[in-house]
Amino acid sequence: MPNIDRREFLKLVGAGGVSVGAGFMLRESTKHPREYLIPHVVAPEDISSGLSTWYNSVCSMCPAGCGISVRTREGRAKKIEGNLSHPVSQGRLCALGQAGLQALYNPDRLTAPMRRNGEGTFEEITWEQGLKQVGDRLDLLRAAGRGNRVALLTTGVRGHLAQLFESFMRQLGSPRLLHYDYDHPHTLYAANQQFFGEDRLPYYDLQNTRLLLSFGADYLSNWISPVHHSLGFGESRQGPADVRGRFVQIEPRMSISGAAADEWIPARPGTEGILALGLAHHIIAEGNYSGADRDAWMAALADYTADAVAEQTGVPATTITRLADSFVDTAPSLAIGGGSAGNHSNGVDTLVAVNALNYLVGNIGQEGGLVFNPEPAGPALQQHQASYSTMLELAEAAHHGEIDVLIINGTNPVFTLPPTAEFESALAQIPLVVSLSSFLDETTALADVILPSHTYLESWGDDFPEPGVGFSVGAVSQPVVSPLYNTRGTGDIILDLARRMGSSSVMPWQSMEEFLKYGWQRIYQRGDSQTLAQGFDAFWTSVLKAGAWGETKSGNTAFSLNPDVIAGIGVAPPEFSGSEDDYPFILHPYLSPNFHDGRGANLPWMQELPDPMTSIMYGSWVEMNPLTAQQMELSEGDLVDIQSPHGQLRVPVFIYPAIMPNVIAIPIGQGHGEYGRYAKDRGVNPIQILSPQLEPVTGSLASSATRVNVSATGKRVKLVKTGGTSRDLGRNIIQTTGGSGVEVSSVSSNSIPITEVTS
Ligand code: SF4
Incomplete structure (x- = not known):
């Protein structure tokens, strides 16, 4: 089992197993032949050896920041694996990370800039037309001292792209830089x-x-x-x-x-x-x-x-x-x-x-x-993470006519916010909505101008994983293939817009690659004498080859508890939206292992991958305890209406023994109205019926606090799944035991030893 912990890392350093570091470079991957681990400085069309070439980079399919190694042949990406040298993933990847190839080659990618025309449909435009339209508006607002009427809403990004966003918004004089993801903890x-x-x-x-x-x-x-x-x-x-x-x-x-x-x-x-x-x-x-x-x-x-x-x-x-x-x-x-x-x-x-x-x-x-983790070596910028309350404030500002331009990057709030946030109608109040998305998701479909970004496999970027692994780690995300379409890197788009609003003196970089190298100079300067003697170019090439950089500095070791914490300790009973009489069930929406917050639903591999717990593919379902189903005379495939105080969904039942009888669960991820042929019109989105209940300290959405009722429709469908039945149907095939001290459920059809809880 590969493993890089701090001890292993120190061993590598001590043994001289890392030749260039600032602190130290992690070893190059031993998984693939060393002679083919080269930075992607040679254009793909020049690679004609017929041999695989591997590039190390960073996965961007979720916020974890795993290191990846991508196998390419003749300039085409063929397979993504985990980078053995990256301390987060250590040669492993999850299914969503593997499916990143299908983001790159997705037939529903946005392939060129577009603008909404007078008939309300999108028409293709040139990059110059798109950038000029947006850049001119930004320049006007900035010159008039109204740059604070610009908002930039991005998926949570770390590293130098986050810093670029920060500089860009500072030039505009706008505090409205928000990183928003449904699942930010x-x-x-x-x-x-x-x-x-x-x-x-x-x-x-x-x-x-x-x-x-x-x-x-x-x-x-x-x-x-x-x-x-x-x-x-x-x-x-x-x-x-x-x-x-x-x-x-x-x-x-x-x-x-x-x-x-x-x-x-x-x-x-x-x-x-x-x-x-x-x-x-x-x-x-x-x-x-x-x-x-x-x-x-x-x-x-x-x-x-x-x-x-x-x-x-x-x-x-x-x-x-x-x-x-x-x-x-x-x-x-x-x-x-x-x-x-x-x-x-x-x-x-x-x-x-x-x-x-x-x-x-x-x-x-x-x-x-x-x-405790040490300070990351590069920009982290967690302070801009937008909670549900912050998103409500943004929507309210839009409704009050306080936002003139909204730039959206890689996040899809129309899908991941409950309708009570009124985000969709807020977008309609903003004169210019610009999307930098690679796909026509629900939010991008409402934009005025689309300046489509490269996928992460075509882009320059970097990452400093959060959570870290106990010591400092960073990685550069390099293009592993040339861009397939007429798209641009997000950082390059932002730099172009900055030039158009006269910020070249403060943001002088011609490209994201140039800005990255500028930023990584600071990391290079942290290096030992050997690193510094070899020069920055050698350091940079080594970072690209290894796919990860690290140093042995660890975080705080001393900790003393503030006595106020003890005085304030206590957990109040949870509050739910909806009365127990009218809404007897608690809705448990959970992130799908396949689709995360819905971002993976446009990938056919993820659609056809059986859900690990139910083996269901392609659709949505509601999980229900066998006792509950028995009482309601429901069986697998029966369509039920799930109603909350804020909306209703129709979804088939799946009998799930390992759920409490008064709880029902629906995975998040399906239920798209846009987002390409594989995602659209498939399943339901439970976020759509969540109540706007808040966690008061953070203002985040208390997404597990919605009560619902369930009613049968008399209709049924056949669930698409690979598994047979998980129950022995009274045949006593599987003997179960709760073990010492654990009460075994009395539910006769249940083959999983769950502790009996009746309410
Ligand atoms: S999608 Fe999977 S492989 Fe990619 S960063 Fe997230 S956890 Fe890592």
Whole structure:
């Protein structure tokens, strides 16, 4: 199993295994022949050897920032693999990363600039026409001192493109630079800031932990860095049962991580933090914490006795005390939280409670626990991440006529915001909406001008992964093929617009590649004497060849808890939108492992890839506990109407034993009205019926806080899936046991040992 941790990295450096570094260059990949690892400075048409050529770059299919190696033949990209030298992915990739080729070769890509004409349809224009129209408007606004009427809305980007956006908006004098993604973990950042005083996410050392308690974080599928976590999980699971790591997953609906865990514990939605504090109470009450602040903790947690917490969470008191004792007795241990647990009205408090568990058993700064990351070597700019509230403010400003130009890059808020945000009607109020997207998604379809960007496989860029891996890592994203169409790099478009509004003296770079080299000079300057002696060009070539740069500097090692955190600890019961009488079910929308927040739905490989938990392809479904289905006389394929206080969807039922009876779950990702032939008019988008319930600390959407009702329609469809039935239909084929201390469900048709919870 490949593995690059800090120790391994130091070993490489000490052994001289890295010849050029600033700190140090990571080794070149050993996966592919060294002689073919060359930077892409030779135009593809000049490559006629008939041999594969590999280029190292960065995956941009989700925010994790995995390193990739792309195999090309005669200038065409053929296969994407993980870059063995990149500490995040270490030679591995997820399915979405593999499918990046289908973004490049997608038949529905935007192939040239376009403008909406008088009839409301798009017509092709030249780049000069498009850039002039937008540049002239920006220049006018800036000259008139009205640059603050320009907004730039981008998917979350890091590295020098983020810095370029920052400079561009500063030239306009506009504070309206927003990075928006549906799945940004606002509550996790806020909880870590509150508890640790850190703006960055720490490194969660799954690889070396012996017991992981995950409160809602689907770390093997979608939680912050799934490929890296999968590697850590695999590493931790090596060896006999008494040596390998143990994994416990707490969530109302079994995720992929829950299915891979040793134990899955359903807790009532939104009570995961209360459960964490129940464990914390037991740890202290049993005398297993002896810090100077013990009495303060005991006073703060007085209400969280095992019995009281059992009452609120539905998790038996015996399970709570058993988990708490194991968490103390098994070292090193680690608690993580996120996903649906962070997407409730009490999201930040929940994740603070999870941090408290790590604090009480001494996991902070420890191998197998959580380790603070150092300052990234390049731009991170997390402060511009837009919450749901920030997006509402932008929409409101547009409705009030305060926005003249909106530039949108790579994000699709019309699809990923609930209709209550009124973002679509806000766009209609903006005189000039410019999209830099590569695809005609729901938001781009409403633009006035489209200046289509290259895909990431055709672009220059860089990345400083967040979360990091405990030491500084950076990587350059280089074009692995020449552009297929009449598109341009996002950075190049921004630089061109900057020139047109007279900002050449401040932003003098002719291209993104030139700006990157300028920015990486600073990283080069951090190098040792050997690196500096070889010069920048040698350093740059080595970065491109290796696909990753790193240095051994680690983050904070000293940590002392602010006493105010203890005084403020507590998790209120979650609040839901809709009354329980009218809306008896809690909707659990979850990021699809295939489509993420919907961005992967235009990739045919992802459409035809069976969902890992249900084996369903191509469509949407609602997961329902067998008991619930039995009571409602529903079976697989029955179409039901799901109604929230804010909308309605029609979707087929899938019987899912590992979900609480009062919870129903729908994956996010399908339900597109645009976005190309593979995505359009397929399935439903549960975001469309979410209530605008907020997490109050961050202003983020409490996306797991919507109540719904379910009604049968009398119609049915056949689900497209590869699996047969997951139930033994009373034939007693599969014998199950809950193990010691775990109650086995009494649901006769259930073949998965779930703890019985009745409400
Ligand atoms: S987790 Fe998958 S999609 Fe995300 S960056 Fe890594 S390989 Fe790409």
